[in-house]
Amino acid sequence: MNQDNIRVAVFGLGFVGLPLALSFALRGCKVYGVDVNEELVEEINSGVTYHHESYRGEGIREILRRELDAGRFRATTRPQEAMASCDNIIITVGLPVSDGVPYTGHLEECVRSVAASLKKGDLVVVRGTLVPGMTRGLVLPLLETSGLKAGEDFNLAYSSERIAEGKAFEEFENMPGLVSGYDRGAALRSRELLSVVTKAELTVASSFEVVETAKVVENVSRDVNIAFVNELARFTKAMDIDIFEVIALANTHKRVNLLTPGPGVGGYCIPNALHYLTPRAGELGVELALMGTARQVNENxxxxxxxxxxxxxxxxxxxxxxxxxxxxxxxxxxxxxxxxxxxxxxxxxxxxxxxxxxxxxxxxxxxxxxxxxxxxxxxxxxxxxxxxxxxxxxxxxxxxxxxxxxxxxxxxxxxxxxxxxxxxxxxxxxxx
Ligand SMILES: NC(=O)c1ccc[n+]([C@@H]2O[C@H](COP(=O)([O-])OP(=O)(O)OC[C@H]3O[C@@H](n4cnc5c(N)ncnc54)[C@H](O)[C@@H]3O)[C@@H](O)[C@H]2O)c1
Missing domain, CATH: 3.40.50.720 (NAD(P)-binding Rossmann-like Domain)
Known part of the structure; x- marks a missing residue:
């Protein structure tokens, strides 16, 4: 792929979207960033961001200013402006969780705005963390309100996002990734696009649902692991032995990887993860007792x-x-x-x-x-x-x-x- 000819519209310019958009731009692609937040778009177009990210010693502000000056990146609130010249669309808008319930409104609005300007030949890659089943059950039908059909007129892919804030540029490049498509062609096209930024392996999976579920489970597994050591810490304290020494010793076993206890689990990703599983588990009549208990241990x-x-x-x-x-x-x-x-x-x-x-x-x-x-x-x-x-x-x-x-x-x-x-x-x- 000649990277100078690649045109990408990244929807959502938050912790994931802005550094992702700039990652494509600094490799020569022409990139639009689309966000509904007018103030944010204005700020970004004037070269200002408050994110703490850097790439190869250069801060994100410097990268942003250079890419703006070079005309490789621009932010806009107008999806149609971005989509008129881009055939690769990446959606980084996610599902905020409030009182344990994921809110789909922002994602729906975003997908509707993509559908309104969707063209034949476009590739849409969903990158936010979803309730398993949502790419097929929510995103696909909304995109098809355009009158275009997935697999025939446009490609639809889901690829989970695994970066940690503060390491975004480095992890886009070096973190192995997962891709899935409505069909194999969509998955391969998505892998080709993402490989402009990602040097690590991008595994093509069998369905949207396995990648969506793997993403959520990656975070839930950390939640459960941390709850386990938090509970263990009570036992070692009562025994008057050092939990950190116990963990270090147990981790010398090649198949054991205990995380460290702490005052609770923060951030958006890990505490929210279980709440992306529970809606589907409820519909399917599956009880997730262990995961629920782990969440409660960390909440307490x-x-x-x-x-x-x-x-x-x-x-x-x-x-x-x-x-x-x-x-x-x-x-x-x-x-x-x-x-x-x-x-x-x-x-x-x-x-x-x-x-x-x-x-x-x-x-x-x-x-x-x-x-x-x-x-x-x-x-x-x-x-x-x-x-x-x-x-x-x-x-x-x-x-x-x-x-x-x-x-x-x-x-x-x-x-x-x-x-x-x-x-x-x-x-x-x-x-x-
Ligand atoms: N932050 C992380 O480190 C991280 C890591 C892995 C995965 N994720 C996932 O990636 C997704 C994005 O996370 P984030 O931290 O970047 O979120 P964020 O809240 O920082 O950014 C989301 C952006 O989307 C914009 N937005 C809302 N509605 C829109 C619409 N209709 N059209 C265009 N833009 C719209 C918001 O204004 C906001 O700027 C989430 O699903 C999150 O779970 C985040």
């Missing part, structure tokens, strides 16, 4: 962390101050939006505790965030460590003792950030 972790704080507090909650260090949804992330830290802080505040939180990588200011470690720890009765960040490594625990309130200060270390560091007299350190 913030309350468990708070119970450890309450157990260690030597003053009434209403007179207590607690430092929360690391509020990102996972280690080294700058994203705190779907982080268990919010639940923990909310539960502490509801109990009357004053919370001062610090995370050097999270730019968002919440009412509970302060500007430095010293501000967070100063006078605190307890500290809770929730996420690792560069610039927040602790090798000297005297630092905690010096800053914290002198009445039996304690640290709840939910991430083993103090593992191997000796506690000075007077400081209690407790894991999960």
């Amino acid at each position: 972790m913030p309350a468990h962390v708070v119970s450890l704080v309450m157990k260690n507090l030597k003053v009434p909650p209403a007179a207590a101050r607690v430092a929360v260090l690391g509020i990102a949804m996972k280690d080294y992330s700058s994203d705190a939006r779907c982080s268990p830290a919010h639940r923990i802080i909310n539960l502490l505040e509801r109990a009357g505790v004053e919370v001062r939180a610090y995370d050097p990588a999270v730019p968002s200011m919440y009412h509970f965030t302060v500007d430095s470690l010293e501000d967070a720890l100063g006078g605190a009765h307890g500290a809770v460590l929730l996420a690792r960040q560069d610039g927040m490594e602790f090798t000297d625990l005297e630092f905690f003792v010096r800053l914290m309130n002198s009445v039996e200060p304690f640290v709840i270390d939910a991430k083993n950030m103090l593992g191997g560091v000796e506690s000075p007299p007077g400081l209690t350190v407790e894991g999960l």
Whole structure:
């Protein structure tokens, strides 16, 4: 394929869509990014994005500006403008989950807008995470309202998205992928398109449904694995042995891969994953008891962390101050939006505790965030460590003792950030 002649319209310019669109552009393709958010489109066209992504040492803003200047990328709110000149359409609009229920409205609106400008010969690749069965049951009939037929007039493919935020460019390139098509021709055409960006293997699967299900299950399996070690942590604590040593030892077995316990599971992907399976499981009359229990175990972790704080507090909650260090949804992330830290802080505040939180990588200011470690720890009765960040490594625990309130200060270390560091007299350190 001559990449200069490839024209791609990427629908949705969020965490997946923008870096994906730029990944095609920086390989020479002519790319339109389509989004309904006018402010976002304007911002992107003026060279501004707040995503924390980079590729080969270059930040996403620099990549964006170069691709805009070179005329290889442009954002628009007008699907027809993008689709008039593109025969490859990639949909990255997903299904937000609210109260455990996936919302299909954005995806439906997006597919309708694609259908309205669909041409003979177009390839449509759905890349968002779906409830298994939705490419065939929802996307296909909506596209066919155009009067065109899949397999005859246009190609329809589903290819799951596996990137992690912060590593998007590198993972588009190097993460093995899965593709499926309405027929084999659609799957092969989709693989050819995606291979412009992806150097790793792209496996052609037998149906949309297996790829949709594999995607959801990849995330559910991590949820279950984390719930397993979170539960195990209670057992090892009661045994007075180190959970992290147990996990490291168990993982020396070549067929064992235990993840690490923590204060809960954050982000959009893993906590939502089960909710993409349950609608279909309900329709099919299949009970997913183990997966449901695992989700509940992880959902309950913030309350468990708070119970450890309450157990260690030597003053009434209403007179207590607690430092929360690391509020990102996972280690080294700058994203705190779907982080268990919010639940923990909310539960502490509801109990009357004053919370001062610090995370050097999270730019968002919440009412509970302060500007430095010293501000967070100063006078605190307890500290809770929730996420690792560069610039927040602790090798000297005297630092905690010096800053914290002198009445039996304690640290709840939910991430083993103090593992191997000796506690000075007077400081209690407790894991999960
Ligand atoms: N973020 C990740 O790291 C990640 C990883 C793997 C898979 N996914 C999946 O990829 C999909 C996209 O995730 P995301 O994080 O990029 O979401 P996002 O919310 O950041 O972006 C979605 C974008 O779609 C736009 N949009 C909504 N309706 C539209 C329409 N009708 N037409 C055009 N644009 C429309 C929104 O304005 C938004 O900018 C989801 O299904 C998600 O589960 C995300």
